[in-house]
Amino acid sequence: MSDIVLRPAELTDSDRLFQWRNDPQTRAASRKPGGLGRAEHQAWLEDAVSRPDRQLLIAEVDGVAVGTVRADRGDEGCEISWTVAPAARGQGIGQRMVLQLVAQLEGRLWSEVRSGNQASSRIAESAGMRLVEQKEGVKYYVRDAR
Numbered sequence: 326m327s328d329i330v331l332r333p334a335e336l337t338d339s340d341r342l343f344q345w346r347n348d349p350q351t352r353a354a355s356r357k358p359g360g361l362g363r364a365e366h367q368a369w370l371e372d373a374v375s376r377p378d379r380q381l382l383i384a385e386v387d388g389v390a391v392g393t394v395r396a397d398r399g400d401e402g403c404e405i406s407w408t409v410a411p412a413a414r415g416q417g418i419g420q421r422m423v424l425q426l427v428a429q430l431e432g433r434l435w436s437e438v439r440s441g442n443q444a445s446s447r448i449a450e451s452a453g454m455r456l457v458e459q460k461e462g463v464k465y466y467v468r469d470a471r
């Protein structure tokens with residue numbers, strides 16, 4: 326398969342990010358399972374692309390957007406989260422794009438994965454994070470600072 330290119334998300338990615346975010350499987354995997362309105366999404370994206378503590382990236386294969394991966398920097402390191410476009414799932418994209426981002430990051434990383442989300446657990450593990458806690462249906466994965 327062709328290389329994955331990660332580029333910063335832009336406001337012109339609004340439609341695709343909105344569709345991916347409101348996809349039923351994405352909602353089921355999310356901390357906030359309810360659907361999101363268009364205006365709320367737009368405000369979220371405008372904030373996301375402008376804040377220095379958030380890296381919101383679009384993964385592309387041969388110029389086609391296939392997913393998004395995000396790093397949110399806080400006092401305790403970066404939280405990593407991801408979504409693959411519905412049409413691009415099950416092809417190794419999630420694993421490759423997350424690995425590509427975390428390979429560029431120093432310091433402590435962590436991710437929250439809902440307990441039934443086996444594909445995301447695999448992704449977290451193959452990105453070098455280990456399961457440290459499981460509570461209330463959520464698994465917490467951490468990679469220590471290096």
Ligand SMILES: CC(C)(COP(=O)(O)OP(=O)(O)OC[C@H]1O[C@@H](n2cnc3c(N)ncnc32)[C@H](O)[C@@H]1OP(=O)(O)O)[C@@H](O)C(=O)NCCC(=O)NCCS
Pocket residue numbers: 350351352354355406407408409410413414415416417418419420421437438439442443444445447448451
């Ligand atoms: C979960 C999600 C990110 C997986 O992305 P993907 O590109 O389809 O996953 P990959 O093809 O890279 O597969 C990753 C691993 O999970 C496994 N896998 C893929 N789909 C799976 C499934 N439905 N059930 C169990 N394992 C699965 C793969 O075999 C692979 O494991 P391996 O390395 O042992 O072979 C994608 O389905 C998605 O965006 N879902 C909705 C949103 C979401 O769950 N976001 C993550 C929140 S933490």
